[in-house]
Amino acid sequence: MWVAAGRLAAAVLVLLAVGLLPWLTRTDPARAILHARYADREPTPSALAAIRAQTGLDEGPARVLGRWLGGLVRGDFGTSWVSGLPVRPDVLSGLGVSLTLMGVSLAVAVLLAAALSLRTLLAGARGTGAVRARAGTLAAVLAALPEFLLAAVFAAVFAVRLGWFPPLGWDGPQTAVLPALAMGVPAGALLGRLLDDALPAAFAEPWVRTNVAFGVPPARIARHALRRVLPPLLPQFGFVVVGLTGGAVAVESLFAVPGLGRTALDAALAQDLPVLQASVLVLLALGVAVGALVGVARRTLIGPALHAAAIPALRRPRLPAGPLLWGATGVLGALLAVTVVVGLLRDPLAVDAAARLASPSAAHPLGTDSLGRDVLARLGHGAARTALTAVAVGAVTLLAGLAAGLLARWTEGLREVANALPPVVSGLIVAGLLGPGAWGAAVAVAVVAWAPLAAHTAGLYEEERAAAHLESAVALGAGRAHLLTRHVLPGVLPPVLRHALLRVPALALALASLGFLGLGAEPPAPEWGRMLSENMPYVERAPWAVLAPAAALAALGALSVLAGSLRLPRRRGGGGAVRADGAVASADGRPLAEGAVR
Known part of the structure; x- marks a missing residue:
């Protein structure tokens, strides 16, 4: 039960982190889209607003995340x-x-x-x-x-x-x-x-x-x-x-x-x-x-x-x-x-142009x-x-x-x-x-x-x-x-x-x-x-x-x-030495007697 709960919590956390990635980065998503599509266009307020409206970014992180998760369910x-x-x-x-x-x-x-x-x-x-x-x-x-x-x-x-x-x-x-x-x-x-x-x-x-x-x-x-x-x-x-x-x-x-x-x-x-x-x-x-x-x-x-x-x-x-x-x-x-x-x-930073690739x-x-x-x-x-x-x-x-x-x-x-x-x-x-x-x-x-x-x-x-x-x-x-x-x-x-x-x-x-x-x-x-x-x-x-x-x-x-x-000497005892306790074992290496410490 604990393992299943841990997996579920990790999955939810990952989905949230990946879905909110555009807002977790240091860059403005609209600015990044504008730069990717139109490298020479100035990021004016009107241009950024148009990008946000076109992509739905103006709806806020929660709605964009919900739409993205809904798309994943449909394979989009x-x-x-x-x-x-x-x-x-x-x-x-x-x-x-x-x-x-x-x-x-x-x-x-x-x-x-x-x-x-x-x-x-x-x-x-x-x-x-x-x-x-x-x-x-x-x-x-x-x-x-x-x-x-x-x-x-x-x-x-x-x-x-x-x-x-x-x-x-x-x-x-x-x-x-x-x-x-x-x-x-x-x-x-x-x-x-x-x-x-x-x-x-x-x-x-x-x-x-x-x-x-x-x-x-x-x-x-x-x-x-x-x-x-x-x-x-x-x-x-x-x-x-x-x-x-x-x-x-x-x-x-x-x-x-x-x-x-x-x-x-x-x-x-x-x-x-x-x-x-x-x-x-x-x-x-x-x-x-x-x-x-x-x-x-x-x-x-x-x-x-x-x-x-x-x-x-x-x-x-x-x-x-x-x-x-x-x-x-x-x-x-x-x-x-x-x-x-x-x-x-x-x-390490000294440059000698006359000695480039010198042997x-x-x-x-x-x-x-x-x-x-x-x-x-x-x-x-x-x-x-x-x-x-x-x-x-x-x-x-x-x-x-x-x-x-x-x-x-x-x-x-x-x-x-x-x-x-x-x-x-x-x-x-x-x-x-x-x-x-x-x-x-x-x-x-x-x-x-x-x-x-x-x-x-x-x-x-x-x-x-x-x-x-x-x-x-x-x-x-x-x-x-x-x-x-x-x-x-x-x-x-x-x-x-x-x-x-x-x-x-x-x-x-x-x-x-x-x-x-x-x-x-x-x-x-x-x-x-x-x-x-x-x-x-x-x-x-x-x-x-x-x-x-x-x-x-x-x-x-x-x-x-x-x-x-390397192995330094250590005193005997505890669990460190090789066991020679004579435990009976089968040919495949499994013990015939259980040691059930939970």
Whole structure:
């Protein structure tokens, strides 16, 4: 009942916010329509009054909202302020293109995720002992690669130089290959990292040793291990689906793909709010539908254990971090810190027209960009605007995600709405409310970035509440606070924290994308994303100007995963150690005895 009420309240709130978007922005709707239709016409009072009468804006927000909601019931999304044509055909056409591209991109992502986690899956299925996650650093580097950079590289190499695929347009299956690769590689790396991080916990459970001892084939053990770890990860799969549908605005723009994300961006830039309203509403509806399908799939995988509160908690083995891991983390962190500090000592705005696109030298260790500005200086100063802001947003979203995940019964509807809203679309809305700027970009990313962490927390929390050791603690008289801090949170916090660290590069990319679209800090302020977008046209003449910020983003991703892999010693007790309580489990990983702590 609480979940249904939360969903209903979130749906009503979203409909009101989207319907009142013309009045929530800082621009006068009539002025925006006049500018969109007649760019050279002066906004005189008589002209604005005529526009208001023509569009019905003079009736006030309440009547316009009611008319808009009535149109939605009839399937009418309104009329474009720019073209004067119905909005529905363009939006539905963009949705069809985006869904097709999403399907191909999702296939690429799933294949890459399977490849990244295959070694861990095979090692655990053979029952050779404690299993380590093996794809962390590689997956983090791939996940940190900007989609628009991959799109530009793929277009330059496979379309322009080799001529294997069309460089632009949307006409036939061959035009979907390069955009799908550019979108699918980072998404697959994220999914593969999360799956690879969860598998060692499944293979550390007693049922694996029992099945290995009885000669159960490794393929069957691997299948059960996948079924064991997939339920908490399925919400992340849903987030990836929505992101591939509406969040790939830069990729769609680079390849001239008429998808829904590009439709929303063009409408926002042209102040065509009816088209933006319809695009946002369709994306939200898609996100809610995907969330519902994910919920059904999750309940199907868990089976009766979901209703019997008998879901055993996954506990990742606490393998000690070797000197190589500590050394790699220290070296990479020191290298990135030194690069940033040296860059901060230089002027990022100094222009030397005689040294445009100069190669690396003693005067310019990382070369110069298209305007003759020092790349190292802009890289160092951009770290404060990109990396540090991403870390700060990551900390805020981690706290918000933990709180919302622990209160999943009341926040599920809001989480589904946030899941359905890509950062770029959120940025367009927030920029209209708060105006463009660094703070607006940070708020726009934070508004949606907490949802994956909340979903992860909710899934783990559900498992931890059904753990057998909680039943023992309750029998010994433990109170709610003790259960939460000593038994539940020690099992929830580590994987969610690693997830939050893994998402820091994604947050940096989201901030960079908003800056590229003009919704972040104003130029010429240095940002890593802006550096990429400014210098991509010159990638063949001056590859260093693109490689430097791309390498910084990849290093940030690798450093986040290495830091998440380190485990400091802690005292025994509570719920933190790997359980070896001998709980009898069936071959598919489900316990035969229930531990029903509600």
